[in-house]
Amino acid sequence: MRLWLGYLRRTPLVAFLLLYTVVTGGPFLWVAAMSLRTTPEILDNPYALPIPAHWDNFIDAWTTSRYGVYFLNSLIVVVSAVLLVTLIGAMAAHCLSRYRFRANRLARMIILSGMILPPQLMILSLFQILLQFGLYNTLAGLSIAYVATQLAMTVYILEGFFAQLPQDLFDAARMDGYSDFEIFWRITLPIGLPAVFTTVVLNFIILWNEFLYAIVLITEDDKRTLPLGIMHFMGSHQLDVGMIATGLMISMSPIIVLYALFSETLIKGMTAGAVR
């Protein structure tokens, strides 16, 4: 009787989780199924299972549809942006959390205010600036824009974590003879690794899927990133649904791998501040 009651009490939660899984996982499975079918097959019956499975869709997409180029572009832009934003953000967070200086609070406010502004608001001025510096329509320009957009969140997460590290550690390192930069490099960064890692994964996911800045700041096909490449198949008159699905699967794969490998570290890093 008690056992039965226990089940009953858990039913709403289980029902909610089931619903959530269907809502989030359903479209994913649907796209995965479509990625293995041809467009005529899909138009004939959108919900059928991929029998027979056309694995060569992936090879087609990679070779004929230039997904290889888009993938490489995405990789270059996102990896360089994540590296830069992590390094700059960590240094800024270290300074803001560790040093008492005159404009500390002002500097923090200016950096963090970057989180308040919607990206649409900045896109025009960003376009102008990149044009002036000859960075418009270049991978470097897009990468730099990404660094700027993600810096606020990165500093916000890292500063919260770094501020919890005991001051004694830094004093001890100073007594041991280390300079301010060495202390950052050898103490803050290694100890703050869980938080640093969280920002790396978060930034990677966000930037890998970024569409708005990419479509405004990149026009040449050679320099398109994956989200733009996928849109390429959405012509005004025809829609190559099969190729889009295949492209989406290719695009999602690095994120899924990343999350599968590091989900535990990610959750640990995000909750570290709250629990302690």
Added chain:
Amino acid sequence: MAVVTLERLSKRYEGASDLAVKEVSLAVKDGEFMVLLGPSGCGKSSVLRMIAGLESVSSGTVSIDGRVMNHVPAKDRDIAMVFQSYALYPHMTVRENLAFGLRRRAVAGAEIERRVHQVAAKLGLTPFLGRKPHALSGGQRQRVALGRAIVRNPRVFLFDEPLSNLDAALRATTRNELIKQQHELGTTTIYVTHDQVEAMTMGDRICIMNGGETVQIGSPLEVYRNPADTFVARFLGSPPMNLIEARLERSGDGFAVQSAGITVPISRVPPQRLAAHAGRPVTLGIRPEDLYERPPTELAGRSAQLPARILAVEPLGAETLLVLATKAGNEELIARIGRETLLRSGGEVMIVLDTAAIHLFDRDTGKAIAEPA
């Protein structure tokens, strides 16, 4: 080997109206073990951090071997510090923790290895060299923190309450270990604590601080026997010195103090020092161990009896504490008497006090009236 001299050292923290440290002057001799003792917030840690170079000096000077250090960065002062939290680098093994300071100082690899092993052997850390701090017990962490200071072979050791995170048993053994190491190395040491037992047992000299100022500097027994004011009198000793209200009066050629309904002649203090206080209220201090249930024979001729009610009897095994209230004035006293007592709480007793052990303090300033003869 170094002499550390502080001259009128002051510290004002940004945004604070009061000085955290007020004109502290102190000379620590070469090889000396100096303890800075005081309640929390008395400025002792600020003094230590200024010596270390972790905190800027607001005014006055810190010098080591005659050289003013005010603007020398912490890393160039050749000082090692042991922190209350140990401050071990959590991402490094014990070996790396010990070697970290040496590596920065361009010591050759083989020499680092030799010194790390030597210190590890000295402190019994050899089996743990490959472990990280989280896999060590509190005592082991403490030894790593100590080892990290020793391995550098600095001119001065600074300790900031290094034992306060240990349990009582471990604290006693670590205390002895620390004393032993310091004697072997002979390095000038400045040790901050709020624990009077640590101060009494470890220090060659004690510097007692209160409210950012030095109150008294001296050897442990000197300070214990001749406290400069009522603060020191209460701070050193457990249970602390009893302080009761009294009046100083002339009596014949000399002086006597009237308190709790009795009159006790003062023989210990030169009369010329007492003259200014005659006829005025003073504070009488007597340590719990100078109160007796029965007068021992060596007290002949210098004892007085004080009627009191017994509020509580606290047998501690080796001794018994009596909590008393004087019959006149109802002031609380604590007496430390022998373990074999038949006294019970609620009863009355004529407690015997050693008149030669009486301390007198100015009621207004709290300063001791009688400097040691």
